[in-house]
Structures are given as structure tokens and as C-alpha cells.
Amino acid sequence: MAHKASAAVPVKGSKLMVIGGASLVGSATVDEMLARGAEQVIIFDNLSFGGQPNIAHLEGNPKVKVVQGDILKLHQLLAATEGVDAIVHLAAYMTLNFDRDPWGGIDVNVRGVQNVLEACRSNKVKKLVFSSSNAVYGYGPGVKGDLVEGVPFHSEGAPPAAILYGASKIMGEQLCRDAFRKHGQDYVVLRFSTVYGERQHYRAANALYIVETHDAIKRGERPKVIGDGSETKHFVYVGDLARACCMAIEAPSTDVAVNTSGPEPITTLQLVNLVAELSGRPDLQAELVEPDPTKVRLTSGGAFEIVHKAAKDAIGWEPQVTMREGLGRLLAWRDAEAKRNA
Template structure:
């Protein structure tokens, strides 16, 4: 992937910290930066959800560094930020169901850990701080498409934590003149997303089912819709947001493709790619899930020149063949 560069700057003298860099989105950002000659790419990860498999190919690269540590430790955050220019903060505990089952740990990682990173990055005087926000912040607001300044009430502990991130970032901007950019991801998917475990996302679960030629479960009637976003679009957003100049306040932008796909349509598409014709099995809806989601991405286009290059259909095809070839790796996880 990443045959198209999303930057024009010379990265060879720049240093980057990717928290959660052994995770799904983080490891894809690491791959991009190393491919295009970044001077240093440091990963901070505690491997609670990230995997060694995601970064194994980078370990021999001279510009790659790994700190195995936890963002819940302020001292660890300070250590990781030494000599760093640009930060992409991806470390978090994702998943609405996980946060419902264990809200305390989600808060410790997503709120306390985030605040530690903010404080450490402010004190280290980094050039930019970009962080993973979430479309879950829109909560019960019924409007479509979702626009950054119109949000509702959060529907899960996870959504609360991600909204608190935005509040803290905004306060730091006004109080300490430390400006950050939050990327509200909309259902990112693609290579290196783990299909295993109780909190796996829907697309890797569907692809895994198709590869096994087994019917997947769909929560609800399958007409729930999402603005699924291929991971390379998210990588582009992170790179452009880290390198953008003249950000004078805290900003939040939607990162999506700008198109709605239902779960039924998603499974139909995966059936086509896999050359199978399996019907899904339906069960009750999950607590805390939003019924429909669609992003307005005009602010991201204006602020960071975001131009999503991969549609849902293109992304699913790439992801399917990646999982088909990488399957032995994930059987070991």
C-alpha cells in the first residue's frame, strides 16, 4: 500500500511518536512513515490490543524504535516524547461493548492516558499533536451527515471517554496555547485489523467468516449503516494533520469516505469477492450502538487537504486478499 505520498515535506530530519503503534491504525501509520524516509519513528505500545505481528517487519529498520510501555504512566509518556517532533496518538481501548463491560479500564486508558500524553507533549514542546477521536461522540444526535459542531448525548462509556479527550484538548488549547487536531474516525477497517477476540470489528469478522465459509452473525436486522473508512484514508489524515501548518486552535475533523453502507450490503459485497453465497444469521441489537452514521468530510478537506482515495468497495477487496494471505499470522494471535 501507500504507493501515493500524502506529503511534500522532507521527513528525513523529523522524528515521530506513534502511540499504539503496534495496533491496527498505528502500525499502518508507522509503515507509511518508514516507507517515505522519516528520520525516526518511535512506537509506544503496551500490547494490550496491539500485536508484535503488526510491527515485526519494521524491527530491523534503522529508523524504527519501540518502547514497550503504558500511557497510564506519565513518566513513560515523558520518556517516549524525548526528542520527538510530531505525535500521532492512537493508543486507546476501543470497542463500545468492551467499555460497557469494563468502563473503569476504558476510562483509565482513554482519559487518564490521554491526559498524560497531552501534558507530556505540551511540556516537550512538540511541533504537532494529532489524536484519534471517534464518531461515537455524535451519540444520539439524529442528523445526517454528521457535522463536527453538532453532537448529541453519548451512548456508551467509550463515547464518553472520546468526548472527554476533545474537551481536554480544547481546554489545553485555550489555557496553554497548545493546539491539537482530533480525527473523528468513522469505522476504519483494513489490513492489520485483528479478526480475533470478543471485540473484533465487523469487517474482519465478516471476512474471517467468508474465508471459513461460515455464516456470520449480524446484530439487528442488518440495515444498520456505517460510513466505513479504509485504513489508508485514515493514514493520509494522520500524516496531513501532523504536518499541516498554522493550526491556531484545537480542531476536530471527521475522517471517513462520506458514503453509507448497511451491514447487509457489506456481507453481500464480501460474498461476491469470496465467490460464495452464504446467508447471515441475525441476532438482537447490541447496547450502545448507533443506528446510522454518515460523515460530512468538508472540514477535513479544507483544514488538512484530506482527499480519501479509497472507497468502501475498493478497501474491502484489498482487505479481503490481505487477510487471505496473512491468515497464518493471525491464527497465532
């Protein structure tokens, strides 16, 4: 991990950009930047995943500029990044989208990152925060124990789309390292664990356990758990990640990749039953079902924990929101949205 004074960019008074800013993490990060006194925040997003409602509350804010653009079109990135001090790059295909469109996933997750780095070099952007994933450790039976930075990649026994996603994030990280070595481009990689929180969507394979469980309970049905429910999941609350993105910009650290995970892991069975309890229906306990071979579901193999100690050392970050508290916020938001749209 490198440290240098020039790698620290204050959020307050700076011109910042969030690529994929209309996403779950993106919209929360924009909110956090504004709360910390950013002079201007540019949301760069192609809006292909219907993110407009996530940023509707920012309409008319003089400090927010929305640019509908595509990271695969370098000229658009070059124009949008002029005068920008730091960028948080979140735009990516996740596993479910990779399963449907591998070509698109490779383009966005690899070529798109290289385009962002080229725009940073050309316009002298001081710092890039790149959102990676704990998928860089792989999936399947080999993933167990403490997952710390430096654990090797495991692919045996996992769906191809999950491995493609993880491999694409490894490539993104290495492109950042390459840009640092060749051009001195300062960067911090944040390896997100599964994100959840207000403005939750249906595109994240593991977060589906939360939203599909809540949907089933609302219909008065027992939620389903695939397998025996002993699989480990490690979630992180979206507000904690928004803080991590801002702290990574402000930290003197550069040329480093760190885990950003929630306080503790949880099994699928514990998660589903917790959602039932927080929904006021603890009687609707999970029903165990056999896996559907036609659906992409991520299995972790053995019990694991994504250790976030290095993030504390590198950027001063640690998670604050427990699973119970974060789930309560998410479910309250979903109930309010359902009422509003009724």
C-alpha cells in the same frame, strides 16, 4: 479553526512518535511516516493487545525505535518524548474493551490523554494529532442525517459501553482544547469512522461484521446480520487514515476537530453481502437474526453520513479508497495470513 505557520511540522526529517503504534492504524501510520521521509519514528505501545505482529516487518529498521511503555505512567512518557517534534496519539480502549473494563477505559481514554498532553508541554512537542471518533455524536435513534462537526451527542437507546466510549473521546478532545488555551499546545483532532484494512483485529464492534462474515463464509456458512440489516455504517480504510495523520501533522491548522470518514456509508446488509461476493461466495447471502442482548453491538438508528468536507478544508485530506477496493485488500490479506499460518 486556528492557523499559524508554527503549527505546520514537516514529516520529512522530523522525529515523530506514534502512541499505540503497534495497533491497526498505528502500524499503518508508522509505514506512512517512513515513506514520507521521517528521520525517526518512535513506536510507544504497551503491547497489551498483542500488536507485535503488526510491527514485525519494521524490526531492524534503523529509523524505528520501539518503546514498550504505558501512557498511565507519566515518567515513561516524559522520557520517551524528549526531542520529539510531533505525536500521533492513538492508544485507547474501544467500546468492547470499555464493556469489559470501564475503569481501565476511563483511565486510558481520559487520564492517559492528559498525561500525553503534559509530556507534550514539558518537552515542547510542536504538535499533537489526537485520534477521536464519530462516537462523539453518540449512538441510537437520534443519530441520523449528515453528521457534521458540531452535531450534538445522542445517548438514548444505546448500550452504556458505547456511550462511555463516546463520552471519553469528548473529554479527550476537550483536554486538547484546554491545553491549547492554557499552554498554546498545537493539535488537530481526527474523528475516525470505523476503521478496517490489513492487520484487522477482532476488537472493533462494527468491524466485526467484516471479519466474522469472512470467517463464516470460509466455513461454508451463511453470515448472520443482526436485525433487518438496514443500520448504516460508515467505514474508512486504514491507509486513508494513515495519510490523514501525516497530513494533520503537516497542516498549518491547529485547535480544530474534523471527521475522517470513508467515501460513503453502507448498510450492514450491503456490507455483509459485499464480503460474500468478494470472497467468491455470492450464493451465501446474509441470514437475518434477532439481536443477542448479552453482546455489545452498535446500532446507529436512522441512516446517516459522516461528512468529511471540513477535513479537506483544514488539512487537505479526503478518502481515496472505496469500500469495495479496501475490502478486497483486507480479504486478500486475511487469506494470505491464513495460508501462512496453516
